[in-house]
Amino acid sequence: MSEDRAEDRATVAERAAWAGSRVAHEHFRTDIAVETKASKTDVVTEADRAAQREVIDVIREAFPADAMVGEEDDELKAVPETGAGWVIDPIDGTNNYVRGMRTWATAVAAVEDGEPVAAASALPALGDVYTADESDAYRDGDPIAVSDVRDPETAAVVPTIWWPREERDQYARACEAIVSRFGDLRRFGCAQAALAALAEGAIEGVITNVDCNPWDSVAGVHMIRQAGGTVTDLNGNRWRHDSTGLVASNGALHDEVLAAANEIDPQ
Template identity: 65%
Template sequence: MTEYADRVRVAEAAARAGAAVAAEGFRTGIAIEEKGQKTDVVTQADRDAQRAVIERIREAFPDDAIVGEEDDELKAVPASGPAWVIDPIDGTNNYVRDIPVWATSVAAVVDGEPVAAANVMPALSDCYTAGPDGARLNGSELSVSEADDPDRFVICPTIWWDFDRRDEYARACEVIVERFGDMRRFGCAQAVLGMVAAGSLEATITNVDPNPWDTVAGVYLVRQAGGTVTDLEGERWTHESQGLVASNGTRHDEVLAAARDVEKIRMS
C-alpha cells in the first residue's frame, strides 16, 4: 500500500468513467465544432466525458483543484497542493475521423509533481496506469525499450505544430529520418508517451510548449517505466517546461539534439 494508492485507484476509475462516455459517441457521426483553428476540434462527447471524469474525482476528493481542457476548469497546474489534470479525449481529431487512437487521460499531482496516472484507450481495450510502484498496461508491468542503436530507433514527432509553424514540423520529420531508423505519428500525445513507456517507441520529441492535459499523465508513465523526460535544455521536464523530449534513456542526448535542431528553425 503506497501513500498515493487511493489516488492511483481514483485516477483509473475516473479515466475509465470518462472513456466509457466517450466510447458511446465513437463512430456515430457525432457533430464537430472548431475551437478557433481548423485542426483544433471539440465534440459534445469531450464535454460529457469530462463531466464524468470530474464527478468520479469529486466523489473521492471533493476539494482538490482540477485542470482540464474543456469548459471552465483551471488551465494551469497549481504550484502547491493536490490537483488533477484531465483530458476527456486526447486525440479528438482521431476520434472524429473514426481512428481508434485516442485516450481519456487523468493524472493526480501534488505540489506540481505527478503521483498517479491513467490513460484509458477504450477503442483499443488498453489501460495504462502509473503510481509510485511503477507503470502498467492492462495490469502487466511496463519497461521502456532497451535499444541503444539509433539506426533501430523509432521516433514520433508529437504535439501538433500550428499552420504558421509547419517549417518546424517539416524539420522534425527531416531530423528524425536523418538520424534514426524510422518515424511514426499518431495524433495523440498520451498514446505516444504510453508507447514510449511500453517500449513500442524509443522516443518522442517536440519543441512546442505542450498543455499539461496532453502530457502530465504520459510523462509520469515514461518515468515510472524507466525512461527519461527533459525539456529542450536537457533539464528535468515539468508542466512548465518548453518542449518535451521523452526517450528510453539510452541515447537521450542524441534525441535531444534532434529536438534542438527543430527549435533552431523557430529561433532563426
C-alpha cells in the same frame, strides 16, 4: 504524501479514466457534431465535454476539495504549484476520434505540489489502459518498461503536439531530424498514446519544441518515468508541466533524441 494516499489516487485515476472513456466511446463513430476552437484542426465535440464531466464526478467522489485542471469548459488551465490537483484530457486525439480512428485516449493525472504522483490513460477503442503509481507503470495491470534499444538506426521516434499552420516548417524539420538520425518515424495523432507507447517500449523517443498543455503531457510523462525512461525540456533539464518543449526517451538514446529536438527550431 503517504503510500496509502498515493495508492488511492492511482486507483481513482484509473477508475476516472475508464469512466470518462466509456462516455466518449458511446459516441464514437456516430454522427456527433464537431466544432472548432482555435483553428480548423483544433476540434471539440459534446463527447469531450461529457467525458470530462464524468471524470470529474468520479474524482470528486473521493477527493472533493482537489483542484481540477481540464481541457474543456471552465476548469483550471494550469497546474497549481501547491496542493493536490488533477489534470484531465477527456479525449486526447479528438481529430482521430471524429475520423473514426481508434487511437485516442482519456487521460487523468493526479498531482501534488505540481508533480505527478499517479496517472491513467484509457484507450477504449483499443481495449487498453496504461497506468502509473509511485513505483511502477502498467498496461492492463501488467508491469511495463521502456525499451533497451541503444542503436539509433533501430529506434523509432515520434514528433508530437501539432504545430500551428504558420509553423509547419518546424514540423518538417522535426521529421527531417528524426529520419536522418533514427530507424523510423511514427505519428500517432494522440500525444498520450505516443507517451504510453514509449513507456511500454514500443518506441524510443517522443519530441516537440512547443509548450505542451498539461492535459496532453503530464499523465504520459509520469508513466515514462515510472517505466524507467527520461523526460527533459529542450535544455536537457528535468521536464515540468510549465517547461518549453518535451523530449522523452528510453534513457539510453536521450542525447540523440535531445539533439533531434533541438534541430526543430534553429533559433
